[in-house]
Amino acid sequence: MLKILKTDGRARRCEFETVHGTIQTPVFMNVGTCAAIKGGISSMDLKDVKCQVELSNTYHLHIRPGDKLIHDLGGLHKFMNWDKPILTDSGGFQVFSLAQLRKITEEGVKFASHIDGKRIFMGPEESMQIQSNLGSTIAMAFDECIENPAKYDYTKNSCDRTVRWLKRCKAELDRLNSLPDTINKHQMLFGINQGSTYEDLRIQHMKEIAELDLDGYAIGGLAVGEETEEMYRIIDAVEPYMPVNKPRYLMGVGTPCNILEAVHRGVDFFDCVMPSRNARHGNLFTWHGKMNILNEKYRDDSRPIDENCDCPACKHYSRAYIRHLIKAKETLGMRLCVLHNLYFYNDLMEKIREALDKDYFESFYQKYRNILGERSVS
Numbered sequence: 001m002l003k004i005l006k007t008d009g010r011a012r013r014c015e016f017e018t019v020h021g022t023i024q025t026p027v028f029m030n031v032g033t034c035a036a037i038k039g040g041i042s043s044m045d046l047k048d049v050k051c052q053v054e055l056s057n058t059y060h061l062h063i064r065p066g067d068k069l070i071h072d073l074g075g076l077h078k079f080m081n082w083d084k085p086i087l088t089d090s091g092g093f094q095v096f097s098l099a100q101l102r103k104i105t106e107e108g109v110k111f112a113s114h115i116d117g118k119r120i121f122m123g124p125e126e127s128m129q130i131q132s133n134l135g136s137t138i139a140m141a142f143d144e145c146i147e148n149p150a151k152y153d154y155t156k157n158s159c160d161r162t163v164r165w166l167k168r169c170k171a172e173l174d175r176l177n178s179l180p181d182t183i184n185k186h187q188m189l190f191g192i193n194q195g196s197t198y199e200d201l202r203i204q205h206m207k208e209i210a211e212l213d214l215d216g217y218a219i220g221g222l223a224v225g226e227e228t229e230e231m232y233r234i235i236d237a238v239e240p241y242m243p244v245n246k247p248r249y250l251m252g253v254g255t256p257c258n259i260l261e262a263v264h265r266g267v268d269f270f271d272c273v274m275p276s277r278n279a280r281h282g283n284l285f286t287w288h289g290k291m292n293i294l295n296e297k298y299r300d301d302s303r304p305i306d307e308n309c310d311c312p313a314c315k316h317y318s319r320a321y322i323r324h325l326i327k328a329k330e331t332l333g334m335r336l337c338v339l340h341n342l343y344f345y346n347d348l349m350e351k352i353r354e355a356l357d358k359d360y361f362e363s364f365y366q367k368y369r370n371i372l373g374e375r376s377v378s
Contacts, residue, residue: 002247006356010266013356016247019186020085020137025268026352028345029053029087034060035080038276039338040331043082049339050346053085055271058130059094063115067133075135075183088136090127096145124168132176135183141169143192148226155196159205166191166209188215190249197230199237206241216247223252232261239266256285256348256372263352264365275341280334282326285344289376298323311343
């Protein structure tokens, strides 16, 4: 259940109640693809960096170690020792981006595993069954992820199929939630809006899936190569048709600036691999802009990464030391950088929530919308 606490223009400050705790929004979900954040980050570390929601990947966990094994071990929360909300994606994006020799039919998708080539079939029912085995807090509907740009007629047919698949996802999850051996009988379902960059298809698709009265709604198929302004244009087009009383999730987004812009446009949930992926290569986010810790100017810099940051890396180590670790290929350097970036993202969301609570979000947005995307000079 979503409770709207404050609004500022289209920006929303909400609480979303789940069986695994109440999520304060706007929120960034930390991506742990295989039930762990890349970079040596544990579930205990996630609490230290103020993570509210962990996101895991249905496709990858189905491939290995197997969702049935995780079910038999008590579900994903017990498996990774995490007692807060978990969102699992449907596997759709990975099927369409990683799998080889895939074949789409009305029933679902036949494809070869990217690990060992094993033939696998996944449709709406299979995706729901896998996610039910995992026992996540929120399950994402199985949809078709198409490339941008895509032809109009194909996109329209894909949207229609995604609606039919969504209805099957809802029916199957309702069935699974009623079974006695289901780990999480309160598992929620979020539907996904598709339609490439065609405003009319996006709007029509959003109208159709909104009628199903799901637990939340996502905008999918963006941040996959199109221009940033195109993404904002689609959000602006779709947002008025998203149910007001349900969470709104922009999938796979993005930079701190992207997040600020999307919050300003009414989005509540975000996820992206960017903070951890960038960190592993020494690219860090700070309150004075982006920095690459490998730059020569940081070789003898005794300051923390960001003097305004309370993350474990900034509290205890210098830029010079962390740069040395990365250059020496010591895994501690990568771990400290990932901890910093994850903390920064979660701290950003906390400060956005505070700005909304205290009625200064617009000035916060105007101040940081450019700074956070610039190259740091300090």
